[in-house]
Amino acid sequence: MTRKFPSPPSVTVASLLAWAVQVLGPTSTTPRLDAEILLAQVAGWSRARLLAEHRTVLAPAQAESFAHLVARRANLEPVAYLVGHREFYGLEMVVDPRVLVPRPETELLVDLALAAIAAMPPSPPLLVADIGTGSGAIAIALAVHAPSCHLYATDISADALEVAALNAARHQVAHRVTLLQGDLLAPFSDPHSGSPGPLFDIIVSNPPYTILDEIDAGVARHEPSLALDGGPDGLHLYRRLIPQALRSLRPGGCLLLEIGATQAEAVVMLARAAFSSPFPSCACRVHRDLAGRDRVVAIALACEA
Ligand code: SAM
Ligand code: GLN
Helix, strand or coil: CCCCCCCCCCCEHHHHHHHHHHHHCCCCCCHHHHHHHHHHHHHCCCHHHHHHCCCCECCHHHHHHHHHHHHHHHCCCCHHHHHCEEEECCEEEECCCCCCCCCHHHHHHHHHHHHHHHCCCCCCCEEEEEECCCCCHHHHHHHHHCCCEEEEEEECCHHHHHHHHHHHHHCCCHHHEEEEECCCCHHHCCCCCCCCCCCEEEEEECCCCECHHHCCHHHHHHCCHHHHECCCCCCHHHHHHHHHHHHCEEEEEEEEEECCCCCHHHHHHHHHHHCCCCCCCEEEEEEECCCCCEEEEEEEECCCC
């Protein structure tokens, strides 16, 4: 239920912002930023212009739209859903409640994938898979920044793939991003021949890995649980994803997995367990994000002798 708030006191930009900061203070860690983004959206201005126009009086209908967005934000809806987009790796991605809001910490996965791509010969075009693509953020950032690659992006959610298709078109990479619906890497395998499908140079994934009881109320209330729920220990998806992905990598290929801050050891153990015969040996490395938390496990397959 949306709570009812008193109407904003008057309609200058400054007074609307001050009012919203007071309303959002108890529930948001960034009340001023939230208020500025929402008011800029309503006014159709940049945040910089908003601040320059702090004495400008807005129309009552604009003040009302703003008050409505502030009430939704106070109910913990992500700002990205309220404005309909979120920047990821310098690219504006359309987002709505069908997809997880791309997180800044996931940019590390893109950095590492781009470094791995740069270390491989560019022809023939590299094959890269993004498993659980959601908004398509990772696959599209890779397609934009690595023109030598063809991306295959899967998701079990047809709704999410509609958003990913919008983003691929928006960033003009739809011809290099193939979207496929299904469970993990199943869309690549041929049920008749039993073939696992193409061998990829790089596979990346930010799978659901949270323990639902442990996440922020706003995330749990508004973002799709299909995108978050990693089962009782958070590792549910990795158990199936790691062996499937390793079978679908070429020798010398690389699997990059986003993880929760406490999951590195368990995920490395799952990778090592999957590396009994017939796989060649592998090297696992844990990478930390800017906050110093374990964030990505990189599993590099040995090249064939
Ligand atoms: N890649 C996006 C990102 O980093 O912002 C979204 C990541 S979100 C944490 C996980 C995604 O995996 C969701 O879009 C969800 O629908 C998808 N997913 C969940 N279970 C899946 C499965 N069994 N097979 C394929 N995708 C799955
Ligand atoms: N980082 C997300 C969060 O904070 C979780 C994403 C995931 O489960 N892969 O909730």
